Amino acid sequence: MHFxxxxxxxxxxxxxxxxxxxxxxxxxxxxxxxxxxxSGELRPGDRLPSERDLMERFEVGRPAIREAxxxxxxxxxxxxxxxxxxxxxxxxxxxxxxxxxxxxxxxxQTSPVTLQHLKDARVMFEVGMxxxxxxxxSGEDIRKLRAALQHQRSCMSNxxxxxxxxxxxxxxxxxxxxNSVCVLLSEAMLDWLFEFRRDLLRIPGSELITLAxxxxxxxxxxxxxxxxxxxxxxxxxxxxxxRYRILEDAIATRSMLRGTAEAKS
Amino acid sequence: MHFxxxxxxxxxxxxxxxxxxxxxxxxxxxxxxxxxxxSGELRPGDRLPSERDLMERFEVGRPAIREAxxxxxxxxxxxxxxxxxxxxxxxxxxxxxxxxxxxxxxxxQTSPVTLQHLKDARVMFEVGMxxxxxxxxSGEDIRKLRAALQHQRSCMSNxxxxxxxxxxxxxxxxxxxxNSVCVLLSEAMLDWLFEFRRDLLRIPGSELITLAxxxxxxxxxxxxxxxxxxxxxxxxxxxxxxRYRILEDAIATRSMLRGTAEAKS
DNA sequence: GAATTTCTACTGGTATGACCAGTTGAGACG
DNA sequence: CGTCTCAACTGGTCATACCAGTAGAAATTC
Numbered sequence: 001m002h003f004x005x006x007x008x009x010x011x012x013x014x015x016x017x018x019x020x021x022x023x024x025x026x027x028x029x030x031x032x033x034x035x036x037x038x039s040g041e042l043r044p045g046d047r048l049p050s051e052r053d054l055m056e057r058f059e060v061g062r063p064a065i066r067e068a069x070x071x072x073x074x075x076x077x078x079x080x081x082x083x084x085x086x087x088x089x090x091x092x093x094x095x096x097x098x099x100x101x102x103x104x105x106x107x108x109q110t111s112p113v114t115l116q117h118l119k120d121a122r123v124m125f126e127v128g129m130x131x132x133x134x135x136x137x138s139g140e141d142i143r144k145l146r147a148a149l150q151h152q153r154s155c156m157s158n159x160x161x162x163x164x165x166x167x168x169x170x171x172x173x174x175x176x177x178x179n180s181v182c183v184l185l186s187e188a189m190l191d192w193l194f195e196f197r198r199d200l201l202r203i204p205g206s207e208l209i210t211l212a213x214x215x216x217x218x219x220x221x222x223x224x225x226x227x228x229x230x231x232x233x234x235x236x237x238x239x240x241x242x243r244y245r246i247l248e249d250a251i252a253t254r255s256m257l258r259g260t261a262e263a264k265s
Numbered sequence: 266m267h268f269x270x271x272x273x274x275x276x277x278x279x280x281x282x283x284x285x286x287x288x289x290x291x292x293x294x295x296x297x298x299x300x301x302x303x304s305g306e307l308r309p310g311d312r313l314p315s316e317r318d319l320m321e322r323f324e325v326g327r328p329a330i331r332e333a334x335x336x337x338x339x340x341x342x343x344x345x346x347x348x349x350x351x352x353x354x355x356x357x358x359x360x361x362x363x364x365x366x367x368x369x370x371x372x373x374q375t376s377p378v379t380l381q382h383l384k385d386a387r388v389m390f391e392v393g394m395x396x397x398x399x400x401x402x403s404g405e406d407i408r409k410l411r412a413a414l415q416h417q418r419s420c421m422s423n424x425x426x427x428x429x430x431x432x433x434x435x436x437x438x439x440x441x442x443x444n445s446v447c448v449l450l451s452e453a454m455l456d457w458l459f460e461f462r463r464d465l466l467r468i469p470g471s472e473l474i475t476l477a478x479x480x481x482x483x484x485x486x487x488x489x490x491x492x493x494x495x496x497x498x499x500x501x502x503x504x505x506x507x508r509y510r511i512l513e514d515a516i517a518t519r520s521m522l523r524g525t526a527e528a529k530s
Numbered sequence: 531g532a533a534t535t536t537c538t539a540c541t542g543g544t545a546t547g548a549c550c551a552g553t554t555g556a557g558a559c560g
Numbered sequence: 561c562g563t564c565t566c567a568a569c570t571g572g573t574c575a576t577a578c579c580a581g582t583a584g585a586a587a588t589t590c
Contacts, residue, residue: 022347022552024572034367044375050541061574063328066542067335074339076368082287082542083581091372093379100365102299103341107356110309114358114445121446124397128389180379181386185450287580289543315570326545331571347571348552535588543580553570560563 025060026067032058033072037088044090048078074099093180097188104192115196122189123237126170127230129186133176134221134229141176142222148172149214156207167194169214173221213239290325291332297323298337302353309355313343339364358445362453369457380461387454388502391435392495394451398441399486399494406441407487413437414479421472432459434479438486478504 036042049057054065069086072078076095080086108115133141152165167190174186213236220229301307314322319330334351337343341360345351373380398406417430432455439451478501485494 026572037371038374052541063331063573066328066332067572069542070332070335071339074336075364077371080542081581083540084583085541089371091368091375093372096365096368096372099340099368100361103356103361103364106302106342106354107358107361109303110356117444117446120444121450124393124447128393132389179382179385181382182389185386291543317570328544328546332543334571345571346552349554349570351571531590533588533590535586537584537586539582539584541580541582543578545578546576548574550573551571554568556565556567558563558565560561 024067025064026071029054029058029060029064029068030071033068034077037077042088044088046088048086048088050085093184094187097184097191101188101192101195105196108192108196118189118192122186122193123234125186125189126173126237127233129174129177129182130217130221130229130233131226133173134224134226137176137221137224142218144175145169145172145218145221149211149218152214153211156211162207163194166210166214167191173217176221209239289332290329291336294319294323294325294329294333295336298333299342302342307353309353311353313351313353315350358449359452362449362456366453366457366460370461373457373461383454383457387451387458388499390447390451390454391438391502392498394439394442394447395482395486395494395498396491398438399489399491402441402486402489407483409440410434410437410483410486414476414483417479418476421476427472428459431475431479432456438482441486474504 033048042048048054048069051062051065051069055062058065069078069080073080073086076089076092076099078086079089108118137145148165148169152162152169155161155165167187170190171183171187174183177183213232216232217229217236220232298313307313313319313334316327316330316334320327323330334343334345338345338351341354341357341364343351344354373383402410413430413434417427417434420426420430432452435455436448436452439448442448478497481497482494482501485497
């Protein structure tokens with residue numbers, strides 16, 4: 001089609017300029033399935049129709065159906081396993097945060113700013129959690145925390161287990177809130193940092209310091225002293241952050257030098 | 266195959282009992298692609314090989330490649346568009362939280378407990394944000410907040426715009442922190458609640474109250490009074506929550522009655 | 531008759547080949 | 561030299577076939 005040299009964009013009155021979006025078939029299928037699930041027509045645990053069945057209902061090919069189903073599966077709305085029909089998933093908070101984990105890693109790797117922000121946000125969050133824990137921890141809560149710390153102490157010689165126990169202790173603090181979202185968030189943030197730089201959490205020889213700091217946290221919580229708990233937490237996390245920073249600076253400097261070298265070559 | 270009557274499970278020494286997991290081809294492909302991206306071999310913006318190309322390299326069929334790529338796309342690691350080769354995505358925080366949005370909705374719909382926890386977590390978080398804002402808001406920050414509030418005031422007659430402006434005001438408060446993760450989380454939590462129950466945020470006639478409360482928040486921030494800001498925020502959110510609860514109780518009661526009726530029939 | 535085994539029909543996973551529908555960029559055209 | 565055209569890519573969709581697991585009916589065994 002050719003409208004001559006001066007064609008350009010022609011303005012026609014009353015002509016809606018909203019572009020016609022060409023949707024993928026799979027997207028349409030996905031939306032319909034989501035709607036079916038959300039409307040309550042299908043409840044968690046229920047089985048979806050088979051791919052071949054859906055393919056006839058919607059009058060589209062199997063690839064379109066498959067793509068839609070895979071998409072729902074990776075969003076955690078349904079569960080697919082070989083040989084049996086897909087089921088509506090019972091939502092799982094852990095799985096949810098695991099899924100963004102990958103994306104988060106990608107993000108952290110390409111954005112140092114976000115990494116720092118994530119650390120800061122975590123400090124803010126953990127402080128909130130520990131204050132709350134100090135304010136309302138019951139005898140039962142404190143018993144659990146003591147058990148968690150005791151377990152961590154017993155893992156001193158086993159580095160991976162020690163780190164795991166470390167994370168569990170922090171999770172236990174968040175658990176005092178009784179708020180699943182808070183627990184999840186706290187776990188997720190720690191997890192992301194851990195996944196991103198496992199090496200930085202394995203500082204040899206710092207186990208004793210860590211344990212001492214955890215003990216101080218526990219004491220503060222047990223004595224219901226919010227201010228003391230907050231300070232202990234800030235210092236605990238800041239010390240760790242300090243070590244991060246030292247190592248990161250070293251890495252950054254090295255890669256900057258390498259970058260310069262590459263530019264010259 | 267038939268091993269006789271007493272067959273059952275036979276224990277053989279030194280035989281590892283770890284089951285052989287049958288991985289889907291697409292998963293293997295996905296992992297390799299992720300590794301390629303994470304190793305820095307491909308940077309954001311770079312183009313991936315075409316599906317047909319990858320298909321030859323990995324010696325698998327096109328469906329396997331496609332499924333892997335779609336999976337990466339829905340995780341936000343790459344961007345696919347018709348006609349051109351896929352590109353490694355520049356990570357987008359908004360997109361990330363949008364993606365869990367669906368899952369979160371599914372979760373909230375099937376777990377009333379989580380809904381309450383999410384609300385509580387939001388209050389905790391917003392309180393933290395507003396305290397921080399009160400503590401460190403600059404003249405520029407306050408100017409922006411005032412503008413946001415002014416805009417909201419101008420939207421009073423347009424309900425959807427008003428709600429949007431309402432959310433923008435809260436986001437602006439979080440923005441004072443300068444911490445992208447905090448902003449994101451605050452936006453996301455509000456968004457989830459909004460998506461879950463738009464109807465509950467459209468309480469007719471409450472616009473004036475909302476504006477007054479926002480004004481109080483702004484004043485507290487402007488005068489750098491943390492305590493006052495906290496109290497204003499708690500009351501602001503609690504008032505809204507109170508209305509939520511009334512409507513929710515009504516809905517819950519109704520559905521409970523319906524449930525009983527169904528059980529009887 | 532009840533528990534077990536066996537088998538068949540169905541489900542998802544993968545491969546192939548074909549064609550449609552956008553994008554791009556090199557080369558023809560002015 | 562800029563513009564336009566078009567061929568050679570790319571992803572999107574379909575049809576078909578076959579492989580590989582499951583579940584449930586049917587046959588078998590006790």
